[in-house]
Amino acid sequence: MSIVKRCWSVLGVVLAIVLVAGCSSEQGAAEQALRAAEELINKARDEAAKYVPEQFSGLEAALASAKETMKKGDYKAALAAATDLSAKAKETAAAAAARKNDLMVSWDGMSGGVPKMVDALKSRIDILSESKKLPANVTQAQFDNAKSGLASIQQQWTEASEAYKAGDLTEAVAKAKWSRDKAAEIMSSLGMPVPAAAKL
């Protein structure tokens, strides 16, 4: 074998080694980035799935897609996707925390206020039940609706409190809002003042 041919062979081997090494390093970086992203997603899972479910579903779909890209051997694209995923996982965790805080603020206000509305309504309905005739601005239908509405509010409020105790803030706030709005509607129909915080 001539010296030139030998040189070309050696160069070919060196090039192959460089290519394999380069490829392997790209694969390692992509794997590491994907693991880091998955860790962030798992860390955010509980709160994110509860408070920003749609955003979290998108994140999970993106993770699955990045894993698929990895399997196909497109390490460059997988690395880019994993890097993007990490950023999105952090954004999702922050959005979940903000939503949870927002729900807590809502619950705190309503948990003190709605029972006051219920007490006032109950007191008025009890008094009107003793009345020989209803006040001029209240019809019998309105009064009947108020009585059945109060029972529904009390039921919803009990469920809201149970949901809160069970850690389901979303359900607790939804039921509390329903109770607040229904109480406001009935108070208004009975000629009672609606608390400023409950005005629609």
Next chain:
Amino acid sequence: MGTDKEKKGTDEWSSEQWHEVKKGETLWKIAEHYYGDGSLYTKIADANRDTIKDPNLIRIGQRIRIP
């Protein structure tokens, strides 16, 4: 973010109803207006025991809580 009405303080949740006594009004008349039945004036008198000592004596401008 929660709406303003969800974040308001406890005073904003006050459900109390108040009535300012006008000339010629009696507790009976006030009860008739709010409850449709004057004989329920005792409910108002009981709710205002701290300010109404005699149900027959209320004065113009007095603020009365309506339970």
